[in-house]
Amino acid sequence: MTMGWHMVMGFExxxxxxxxxxxxxxxxxxxxxxxxxxxxxxxxxxxxxxGIGYSSGRDIDKFAEFRLTAVPGTHVGAPLIxxxxxxxxxKLNDAKLIPTYSMFVFEVVxxxxxxxxxxxxxxxxxxxxxxxxxxxxxxxxxxxxxx
Amino acid sequence: MTMGWHMVMGFExxxxxxxxxxxxxxxxxxxxxxxxxxxxxxxxxxxxxxGIGYSSGRDIDKFAEFRLTAVPGTHVGAPLIxxxxxxxxxKLNDAKLIPTYSMFVFEVVxxxxxxxxxxxxxxxxxxxxxxxxxxxxxxxxxxxxxx
Numbered sequence: 646m647t648m649g650w651h652m653v654m655g656f657e658x659x660x661x662x663x664x665x666x667x668x669x670x671x672x673x674x675x676x677x678x679x680x681x682x683x684x685x686x687x688x689x690x691x692x693x694x695x696g697i698g699y700s701s702g703r704d705i706d707k708f709a710e711f712r713l714t715a716v717p718g719t720h721v722g723a724p725l726i727x728x729x730x731x732x733x734x735x736k737l738n739d740a741k742l743i744p745t746y747s748m749f750v751f752e753v754v755x756x757x758x759x760x761x762x763x764x765x766x767x768x769x770x771x772x773x774x775x776x777x778x779x780x781x782x783x784x785x786x787x788x789x790x791x792x
Numbered sequence: 793m794t795m796g797w798h799m800v801m802g803f804e805x806x807x808x809x810x811x812x813x814x815x816x817x818x819x820x821x822x823x824x825x826x827x828x829x830x831x832x833x834x835x836x837x838x839x840x841x842x843g844i845g846y847s848s849g850r851d852i853d854k855f856a857e858f859r860l861t862a863v864p865g866t867h868v869g870a871p872l873i874x875x876x877x878x879x880x881x882x883k884l885n886d887a888k889l890i891p892t893y894s895m896f897v898f899e900v901v902x903x904x905x906x907x908x909x910x911x912x913x914x915x916x917x918x919x920x921x922x923x924x925x926x927x928x929x930x931x932x933x934x935x936x937x938x939x
Binding site for chain 2: 652662777785
């Protein structure tokens with residue numbers, strides 16, 4: 646599935662909160678297996694990202710349909726997507742927020758990240774079919790004389 | 793305060809989940825008043841954003857120190873920052889996640905957004921003093937023949 650709402654919730658352990666709509670095919674799969682892989686695509690996969698968001702795993706095999714390569718994980722049964730820049734193997738850390746917020750709190754148990762580029766071109770959803778491409782990296786340190 | 797971890801959690805009502813560290817001066821202020829304003833700065837305010845993140849309201853008046861203009865809200869007692877692109881007046885909708893996750897679930901009760909530009913240059917924290925500037929906007933609709 647394509648996911649738009651998520652946030653870091655902690656470093657130790659490494660927690661990520663994810664909203665998964667209860668009508669999504671993934672909802673029960675993840676709730677039952679208590680694990681998943683979060684894959685981070687770059688913008689060259691943009692059309693596939695959107696197509697995956699508009700289709701359901703109830704109807705098609707998305708790996709086949711979108712010509713993506715499933716790679717076995719080392720800590721979870723769910724596969725990684727080889728074409729993605731980063732993949733985070735996750736176990737469900739807290740299911741308590743699911744009934745109220747459809748929110749899954751995952752712990753990252755294994756991270757796979759490409760060595761380069763250091764700052765890939767990622768895509769960020771603004772809503773209504775509009776995305777923001779990740780822009781320039783910059784460093785901004787606190788310089789009191791510079792306010 | 794400067795805040796890095798947040799996510800949309802719903803549309804109706806409009807909910808935003810925010811992580812506020814329990815050591816922050818803002819933590820008790822927001823927990824007690826049960827309201828806040830979330831202001832969205834553009835990159836021209838970048839040095840102030842970082843300075844605000846590195847200082848505490850226990851020690852200084854940040855509006856004075858960083859030369860920002862407080863504007864009264866219409867639905868909450870907390871002030872808006874006039875120099876920011878957007879300001880969301882919020883009421884605490886759910887305090888139950890605070891003890892476990894330092895997470896405040898706010899409802900946006902009034903939104904103020906500049907009419908232009910439509911896509912401002914915003915800044916997004918990557919960690920370790922590095923930010924990403926918001927990049928190009930693009931539209932990507934699902935075109936099955938184009939996978």
